Amino acid sequence: MKTNINKLDEVLTYIENNLSDPLDVDALALIGCLSKFHFHRQFKSYFGFNLIQFVKFLRLKKSAYELVFQQI
Secondary structure, rough: OOOHHHHHHHHHHHHHHOOOOOOOOOHHHHHHHOOHHHHHHHHHHHHOOOOHHHHHHHHHHHHHHHHHHHOO
């Protein structure tokens, strides 16, 4: 049986691999094997951000990296 931490790590991997795509909370909760309500609570507790803030942070981080290291 997977722990909540392992489940949230799977969600994180999915988010990182699909940052360019729209992310559906229902699908992420399903990946984490949690209800939508419980997923939000566990996610914020584990990462310190709510889902929207976290995804925005990762997208900005990826964009900044691409701007700095983009070959022209």
